[in-house]
Amino acid sequence: MVVIGEHRHTQVKVDLQAIKNNIKAEMDRKDPLTELWAVVKANGYGHGIIQVAQAAKQAGATGFCVAILDEALALRAAGITEPILVLGITEPEYAPLIAEKDISVAVGTQDWLDTATTILAANDVTTPLHVHLALDTGMGRIGFQTPTELAAAVTTLNQTNTPFDFEGIFTHFATADQADDTYFTHQLNNWKTLIAAVDELPRYVHVSNSATSLWHQACNGNVVRFGVALYGLNPSGQELSAPYDLQPALSLTAQLSFVKKLAKGKSISYGATYTAAEDEWIGTVPIGYADGYERRLQGFHVLVDGQVCEIVGRVCMDQMMVRLPHEVPVGTQVTLVGTDGDQTITLQDIADYCGTIHYEIACGLAPRLPRVYVD
Numbered sequence: 077m078v079v080i081g082e083h084r085h086t087q088v089k090v091d092l093q094a095i096k097n098n099i100k101a102e103m104d105r106k107d108p109l110t111e112l113w114a115v116v117k118a119n120g121y122g123h124g125i126i127q128v129a130q131a132a133k134q135a136g137a138t139g140f141c142v143a144i145l146d147e148a149l150a151l152r153a154a155g156i157t158e159p160i161l162v163l164g165i166t167e168p169e170y171a172p173l174i175a176e177k178d179i180s181v182a183v184g185t186q187d188w189l190d191t192a193t194t195i196l197a198a199n200d201v202t203t204p205l206h207v208h209l210a211l212d213t214g215m216g217r218i219g220f221q222t223p224t225e226l227a228a229a230v231t232t233l234n235q236t237n238t239p240f241d242f243e244g245i246f247t248h249f250a251t252a253d254q255a256d257d258t259y260f261t262h263q264l265n266n267w268k269t270l271i272a273a274v275d276e277l278p279r280y281v282h283v284s285n286s287a288t289s290l291w292h293q294a295c296n297g298n299v300v301r302f303g304v305a306l307y308g309l310n311p312s313g314q315e316l317s318a319p320y321d322l323q324p325a326l327s328l329t330a331q332l333s334f335v336k337k338l339a340k341g342k343s344i345s346y347g348a349t350y351t352a353a354e355d356e357w358i359g360t361v362p363i364g365y366a367d368g369y370e371r372r373l374q375g376f377h378v379l380v381d382g383q384v385c386e387i388v389g390r391v392c393m394d395q396m397m398v399r400l401p402h403e404v405p406v407g408t409q410v411t412l413v414g415t416d417g418d419q420t421i422t423l424q425d426i427a428d429y430c431g432t433i434h435y436e437i438a439c440g441l442a443p444r445l446p447r448v449y450v451d
C-alpha cells in the first residue's frame with residue numbers, strides 16, 4: 077500500500093514519553109480507586125490513535141474513549157482488549173457489531189434501546205451490549221434530561237433477559253475549563269438530581285473530562301475521561317493553570333525546499349499581498365492549509381536556525397513562504413510547533429493567532445503529514 081506522506085520531511089513528531097508522563101502525573105494525583113480512561117478520538121487528537129493508546133496503557137490507562145464506532149474497531153483490531161466507550165451516538169443498526177466486539181456505547185434515548193433490542197433479537201445476538209447512559213445536565217448535546225425518562229431506560233436495562241449490560245452512567249460539563257464555576261455548579265446539581273432516579277448505580281459512574289479532573293477533582297466518579305491534558309495541552313488554554321506540569325507531546329517540523337533572494341518591490345503568493353520592502357531572503361516551506369496549517373496564519377511565524385521568521389504572503393494549499401534573516405541552505409530545518417534554540421512555538425500560540433483553541437489545530441493536522449514517534 078502506498079502511504080501518502082511517507083517520502084516527506086514535513087513531519088509531526090510525537091513524544092510518547094511526554095504522554096506517559098502526563099498520564100502518570102494524573103494517576104498520582106487522582107483517587108487511586110478512580111480509573112483513567114484515555115480519550116483517543118480523532119486519531120488521538122492528531123497524535124495517532126494506536127500509538128497513543130499503547131503509550132497510555134503502559135502508563136496506567138485501564139480503558140479508552142473514542143467518538144465513533146470505527147475508532148473503537150481500530151483499537152480492537154490493534155489488539156486493545158480494555159473497555160472502549162464510544163462517546164457519541166452510534167446508530168442502533170450496528171448493535172450486533174458493537175456487542176460482538178465487546179464495545180461500550182453511549183445511549184441517550186429509550187428509542188435507541190428499543191430499536192437495538194429488536195435488531196439484536198433479529199440477529200440472534202446473545203453477547204450483552206454494554207451501555208453507558210448519557211445524561212444531559214446542561215451541555216445540550218446528547219442524553220436524558222429528565223428523571224422520568226432516565227428511570228424508564230434503567231428499567232429497560234434491568235429487565236430479565238435484557239440484551240444489555242448496564243455498565244455506566246455519565247455526563248459532560250460545558251464549562252469545567254473556566255474560572256467562573258456558576259454554570260458548572262448548576263450542571264452538578266442537575267447531575268445529582270438525575271442520578272437520584274437510579275436505584276442501583278452501574279459499575280462506571282463518570283463526569284470528568286480533563287478540565288473537570290484538573291479543577292473539580294472532588295466530583296470525579298470512578299472513571300476520568302482524560303483527553304487533551306494527556307497530550308500535554310491545558311484544556312483551559314491560558315485561563316487556569318494546571319496543578320502539575322503538562323508536557324506537550326507534539327512538534328511539527330519541515331525543511332526549507334527552496335531559498336532565494338527576492339528583490340525589493342517583488343511580491344509573494346496568491347493575491348500578491350506581501351511586497352518585499354528591501355532585498356530579502358525568502359524560504360519556501362512545503363506545508364499548507366491542506367496539511368491543516370491554516371491559511372489565516374499569514375503574518376504568524378516559524379523558527380529557522382533558532383530565529384523567528386515571519387510567514388509572508390498567503391499560505392497556499394501545500395507551500396508557504398517565510399522571510400529569513402540571512403541566506404540559509406535548502407534543507408534547513410523549520411520548526412512550526414516546538415522548540416529551536418531558546419524559542420518555542422506552541423499549538424496554543426497558533427490557536428491564539430487563528431482565534432480558536434489548540435484542540436482544533438491538533439486534530440486538524442492532516443493524515444498526509446507523517447507521524448514519527450520518539451519514546
Ligand SMILES: *Cc1c(COP(=O)(O)O)cnc(C)c1O
Pocket residue numbers: 115117163248284285286287301302303304305311
Ligand atoms: C472529548 C470528550 C472528552 C475529553 O475531553 P478533554 O477536554 O479532551 O479532556 C471527555 N468526555 C466527552 C464526552 C468528550 O466528548
